[in-house]
Amino acid sequence: MFTWITNNIFRMLWLSRFFNWLLYEVLNLSHTNRIVSSLHFFLFDTIKIFILMSVLVFIMGIIQSYFPPEKTKRILSRVNGIGGNIIGACLGGITPFCSCSSIPIFIGFTSSGLPLGVTFSFLFASPMIDIASLILLASFMGMKVAVSYIIVGLIFSIIGGIIIKHLHMEDQIADYIRDIQVEDEVDDSQLKWSNRVHLGVSQVKDIVGRVWPYILIGVGIGAIIHDWIPASFIQSVLGNHNPLSVILAVLVGVPMYADVFGVIPIASALFAKGVPIGTLIAFMMAVTMLSLPELIMLKKVLKKKLLATFIIIGTIGIILIGFGFNLILG
Amino acid sequence: MNVNDIDILVLGTGCPKCKKLAENTKQAIKDANLENKQFKYVTDPVLMAQLGIMSSPALLVNGKVMAKGELLSPEEIVKIFKKNNLL
Numbered sequence: 001m002f003t004w005i006t007n008n009i010f011r012m013l014w015l016s017r018f019f020n021w022l023l024y025e026v027l028n029l030s031h032t033n034r035i036v037s038s039l040h041f042f043l044f045d046t047i048k049i050f051i052l053m054s055v056l057v058f059i060m061g062i063i064q065s066y067f068p069p070e071k072t073k074r075i076l077s078r079v080n081g082i083g084g085n086i087i088g089a090c091l092g093g094i095t096p097f098c099s100c101s102s103i104p105i106f107i108g109f110t111s112s113g114l115p116l117g118v119t120f121s122f123l124f125a126s127p128m129i130d131i132a133s134l135i136l137l138a139s140f141m142g143m144k145v146a147v148s149y150i151i152v153g154l155i156f157s158i159i160g161g162i163i164i165k166h167l168h169m170e171d172q173i174a175d176y177i178r179d180i181q182v183e184d185e186v187d188d189s190q191l192k193w194s195n196r197v198h199l200g201v202s203q204v205k206d207i208v209g210r211v212w213p214y215i216l217i218g219v220g221i222g223a224i225i226h227d228w229i230p231a232s233f234i235q236s237v238l239g240n241h242n243p244l245s246v247i248l249a250v251l252v253g254v255p256m257y258a259d260v261f262g263v264i265p266i267a268s269a270l271f272a273k274g275v276p277i278g279t280l281i282a283f284m285m286a287v288t289m290l291s292l293p294e295l296i297m298l299k300k301v302l303k304k305k306l307l308a309t310f311i312i313i314g315t316i317g318i319i320l321i322g323f324g325f326n327l328i329l330g
Numbered sequence: 331m332n333v334n335d336i337d338i339l340v341l342g343t344g345c346p347k348c349k350k351l352a353e354n355t356k357q358a359i360k361d362a363n364l365e366n367k368q369f370k371y372v373t374d375p376v377l378m379a380q381l382g383i384m385s386s387p388a389l390l391v392n393g394k395v396m397a398k399g400e401l402l403s404p405e406e407i408v409k410i411f412k413k414n415n416l417l
Binding site: 068069070073101103104105107108111176177180199202205206210297300301 | 343346347375376378379380382383384385386399400401402
């Protein structure tokens with residue numbers, strides 16, 4: 001039963017069989033032709049991601065309707081100490097995150113007196129982890145990778161927040177934020193179920209409409225890796241024998257801006273070529289957490305020192321996670 | 331700027347979703363023949379935070395937050411106008 005669910009719902013093997021049938025039997029294309037193989041990869045991965053993404057974003061939209069940032073703020077203001085970091089990271093994981101909202105969320109959290117460390121636990125976790133990435137990772141690389149990614153991501157966000165707390169950098173927040181008087185809008189209007197469904201649908205339209213080019217590019221790169229770049233080359237650069245592979249993955253990942261949805265096809269193609277899990281996790285975290293647009297947004301609310309600290313903690317953390325995974329699983 | 335003085339206000343951070351909501355709102359104003367109403371699209375994260383809004387973008391009618399974090403279609407925006415007796 002569990003295998004059936006994994007194979008048919010997460011991995012969608014029926015869809016792969018459909019394209020096998022279409023390409024090799026109906027169109028009678030050659031099994032050994034690499035262009036056909038790339039085409040199969042491209043068609044299968046693209047359609048699989050779009051199906052999974054639509055369903056997942058819809059579910060996320062419903063969940064999110066129960067946890068608007070205003071409510072998150074209220075929950076977080078009630079917990080103290082490390083509990084705040086833990087809950088902050090977990091709520092960051094639930095809230096699907098768009099760099100659009102990072103500034104208002106940051107200002108809202110800090111100006112209402114939430115500790116900086118808690119806000120940062122939220123900020124670390126939010127772009128990196130969500131339920132959609134859990135399921136997608138499970139689909140492409142198996143449950144083990146997916147669960148490890150989430151757990152390590154949460155622990156990293158909690159520790160990152162605690163470090164920032166102990167650095168006492170409260171003076172490193174842009175000055176204008178401290179003068180803000182927030183009208184504490186208590187918005188407890190109960191949403192109707194139809195509103196939640198509507199929110200989910202609008203979320204799907206918005207996200208699919210926004211990220212589809214990244215997905216096509218991601219799957220395209222994945223298809224090239226899958227059929228045209230020799231495994232021996234990839235392994236020599238990113239494999240376990242190259243101690244610098246994790247650092248390389250992070251350096252390549254940071255300037256890239258993509259959604260989890262766009263990164264996963266690339267990561268899964270690399271995974272199939274034998275790139276170790278730690279290197280892949282580091283790559284995915286670097287792309288999603290430390291992206292340039294995100295940093296440009298944060299620059300508006302953080303002074304240089306705190307922004308630099310955020311980047312340094314992020315980079316070192318990701319590199320350590322990558323090495324750790326490679327060491328344990330390698 | 332007092333937000334209560336503006337009939338129809340889209341508040342955002344300048345993200346693509348915000349621009350789209352501003353466009354849809356303009357379309358809705360046209361569809362509902364509300365060109366006589368005052369419309370503004372403001373990108374000011376500080377103002378958003380002051381109003382307690384944490385999901386971008388937001389649509390305000392007569393200073394009241396009608397939607398946030400949501401990309402509404404022109405039809406949905408016209409419905410909101412109706413609810414607020416703008417029509």
